């Protein structure tokens with residue numbers, strides 16, 4: 001169990017959730033069925049969800065409820081999604097949001 | 111192409127307002143559809159809990175599951191994971207564009223809630239910096255700590271309430287400091303204003319945070335005086351240092367947050383030169399306050415009013431929760447930032463308005479008056495209030511609605 005998971009909350013009880021596996025940038029990870037990608041990754045200490053499309057700087061979740069769009073990742077078969085709203089499912093393949101090329105300045109993708 | 115869906119009442123948002131509206135409408139026999147983009151119903155109820163004045167705990171997640179239970183009716187369809195991004199008025203109601211296609215409805219209720227005001231400062235795009243609401247949702251909804259050790263930035267009602275929740279969950283906090291004093295901060299960066307806010311709300315708020323504000327106030331009477339005598343090293347409340355004379359000047363880290371730079375401020379919020387110091391943290395929670403999430407009302411073509419007491423720009427509506435656009439209703443925090451119990455009462459009122467407008471509510475006028483009264487009562491006794499001027503501001507909204515309606519009738 002990851003050290004960031006809260007197991008004995010004094011007031012909140014959550015039902016049993018099945019452990020499932022998914023991948024992030026090709027690495028196989030375990031998560032709890034139904035939890036959003038961003039929470040499953042954070043439980044493993046992974047905060048970087050995306051590289052800024054232009055600058056390439058690291059980005060993570062900001063609002064966790066779908067408002068800010070900072071947490072964009074790519075999910076195989078779904079395209080770009082918000083990692084804070086999209087629940088993981090068994091076998092899901094997730095890839096971080098990438099820095100893109102800039103056709104105007106001529107900067108190439110990394 | 112996805113097939114077009116039809117419904118009688120469409121509710122956008124399955125928070126306390128939207129869910130309460132649905133549960134008060136199902137007896138009408140209407141086909142009711144509730145959409146929400148979060149994977150679970152309940153809205154911001156899911157992450158909140160607070161201590162009532164009698165010492166018992168009010169747990170939002172439980173209230174949400176009770177409401178969801180009540181929506182299990184053959185004529186109610188609750189769909190989560192669905193985003194709404196467009197609205198169009200049509201002759202027989204509204205056409206709604208969503209991630210599962212177009213839905214046509216006769217009556218439309220917007221119950222989209224509130225969003226957080228961002229707090230920009232140096233380093234705030236680093237992973238590990240998040241809004242205070244994100245820290246709440248991670249901790250109380252997903253039950254993953256936002257990090258090993260964090261700091262809260264911003265002294266306001268939501269920031270204090272959530273700090274307490276994080277402490278209850280065992281999240282390690284270095285303290286609560288003032289918002290950064292920059293172009294974007296306004297009054298939040300000023301220690302006197304921060305104390306004044308705590309004092310003005312202390313009589314309603316249940317937690318010791320607010321009692322702290324209140325007892326300080328009683329002892330010292332004036333905000334300015336409090337700020338002069340408040341210890342620079344802060345006061346511990348729930349084991350969290352409340353640092354009312356400390357601000358944040360930047361967030362540092364290579365790949366993600368590693369530390370913050372803190373500094374002492376004078377009573378007008380200016381940094382005292384040479385007082386900067388580094389504090390190791392791996393997450394920063396920014397509490398900038400809430401504003402009504404009302405984009406969809408703007409897309410619909412609703413007119414807006416600006417009322418700081420209600421959190422900013424709100425769609426024009428009357429006390430029965432009707433907007434000037436036909437068959438368009440609003441309820442909950444989209445009409446102004448308040449607690450979840452008020453949102454529920456507003457949802458019930460909106461449901462009665464819709465029922466009455468459809469000619470399906472017996473003794474409609476009385477039932478609506480009763481529901482309006484309930485909103486007043488709940489508001490008066492609410493344990494969490496976000497702004498002291500809410501009641502007067504609400505009144506101004508309704509007066510404005512009436513005068514604009516009269517104008518459009520005579521012109």
Ligand SMILES: Cc1cc2nc3c(=O)[nH]c(=O)nc-3n(C[C@H](O)[C@H](O)[C@H](O)COP(=O)(O)OP(=O)(O)OC[C@H]3O[C@@H](n4cnc5c(N)ncnc54)[C@H](O)[C@@H]3O)c2cc1C
Nearest residue numbers: 123125126127146147153154194222223243442443450453
């Ligand atoms: C981050 C945050 C934390 C809060 N914490 C507290 C607290 O601790 N205590 C307290 O008293 N109050 C808190 N509040 C205030 C809160 O808004 C009210 O307590 C209450 O939840 C408002 O109810 P509502 O039904 O109006 O909106 P919400 O509970 O916010 O529900 C609105 C729902 O609408 C959905 N939605 C919005 N837009 C769309 C769209 N375009 N398409 C589909 N679905 C959409 C959202 O996903 C959400 O589930 C918080 C608010 C926020 C934003």
Ligand code: FES
Nearest residue numbers: 062064068069084
């Ligand atoms: S973190 Fe804001 S949209 Fe996902």
